[in-house]
Amino acid sequence: MKKISFKLGALALSVILATASALSAGAAQTDSERVSSYSSDFKLLSSTVDISDNQIYFSRYNTPSDSIYIGSFSDENYNKYSVNFSELMSGGKFLSLPKNQKYKFSLRYDLGSSGGGSSDGTYRSYSNTGGTYRKVRVKLSTFLNSEYDSKFASDGSVTNTDSTYGSHTFRFGDVDITSDGSKYYSGMCVRSGAAITAVTPNSNGEIEFYLDTAIGSGANVCTDFYTIYKHSDGRTSYIGGGGSTGSSLHALRFGDADSSCFVNVSDATKIQSAIAGECSLNDLQKFVSDVNLDNNISIKDVTCIQKYLADLDY
Numbered sequence: 001m002k003k004i005s006f007k008l009g010a011l012a013l014s015v016i017l018a019t020a021s022a023l024s025a026g027a028a029q030t031d032s033e034r035v036s037s038y039s040s041d042f043k044l045l046s047s048t049v050d051i052s053d054n055q056i057y058f059s060r061y062n063t064p065s066d067s068i069y070i071g072s073f074s075d076e077n078y079n080k081y082s083v084n085f086s087e088l089m090s091g092g093k094f095l096s097l098p099k100n101q102k103y104k105f106s107l108r109y110d111l112g113s114s115g116g117g118s119s120d121g122t123y124r125s126y127s128n129t130g131g132t133y134r135k136v137r138v139k140l141s142t143f144l145n146s147e148y149d150s151k152f153a154s155d156g157s158v159t160n161t162d163s164t165y166g167s168h169t170f171r172f173g174d175v176d177i178t179s180d181g182s183k184y185y186s187g188m189c190v191r192s193g194a195a196i197t198a199v200t201p202n203s204n205g206e207i208e209f210y211l212d213t214a215i216g217s218g219a220n221v222c223t224d225f226y227t228i229y230k231h232s233d234g235r236t237s238y239i240g241g242g243g244s245t246g247s248s249l250h251a252l253r254f255g256d257a258d259s260s261c262f263v264n265v266s267d268a269t270k271i272q273s274a275i276a277g278e279c280s281l282n283d284l285q286k287f288v289s290d291v292n293l294d295n296n297i298s299i300k301d302v303t304c305i306q307k308y309l310a311d312l313d314y
Contacts, residue, residue, distance in 0.1 A: 156201025
């Protein structure tokens with residue numbers, strides 16, 4: 001499917017930030033509460049970037065200047081194309097990939113004498129990922145709310161438990177050094193289409209990143225954990241693993257008008273109902289419903305989604 005890129009002006013979408021209703025301990029959210037929390041913990045920012053086919057755009061949000069983490073793409077012949085996150089302090093960076101190849105993405109760390117990381121096992125083509133990308137801000141614990149991702153706390157941290165070091169809270173600021181000399185490394189980035197954003201959650205557990213505006217593309221959070229643990233008897237243990245490259249940020253997907261985390265015929269129906277005045281769209285739903293990027297929700301957006309579902313150019 002060919003993706004058509006449109007140049008955006010300023011979107012007249014006002015996002016109202018409010019505190020989501022507190023849920024009683026152990027209580028499950030209703031569908032309406034879930035959809036409301038998505039909109040409350042989302043903000044559209046003014047920045048955009050245009051990315052060409054066979055090109056990757058790297059940027060950062062709130063990460064340390066001496067980050068040890070690297071975003072790396074490798075093709076099926078094991079050729080690697082990488083950017084160190086420490087190189088992004090002065091601004092974003094474009095990386096060109098050779099054409100007619102498929103690549104898998106890895107979030108890696110480099111400590112000089114050792115290295116490793118979390119790798120996505122899926123090879124993808126980037127020959128058709130060019131277009132306009134929009135910067136957004138979201139609260140991690142709201143948009144990563146599946147059973148697997150429930151380990152993300154409200155402040156964006158993750159507490160891991162290991163048989164060797166016990167329990168530690170990772171905050172994705174690269175490294176925490178404890179009084180016994182143990183070092184706990186953690187890194188995070190968001191992969192959306194051809195945009196890689198290195199991120200460290202702010203004090204509210206929020207991150208900012210560039211989101212692909214292609215219908216159905218979405219965004220995945222990639223994490224990595226590595227520990228150098230100092231035992232009381234002088235021994236040292238090296239512990240990796242526990243990271244992920246496939247944690248999908250829910251409802252952040254162009255075309256997902258009903259916030260179901262999928263794009264299907266129900267989304268086209270939802271937009272048609274909104275146009276007819278039979279239902280309303282919250283600010284996040286308005287944002288992802290404007291799939292042709294003309295700053296207007298209309299039957300044209302419905303047609304684009306229908307063509308996408310039929311695997312036609314839109």
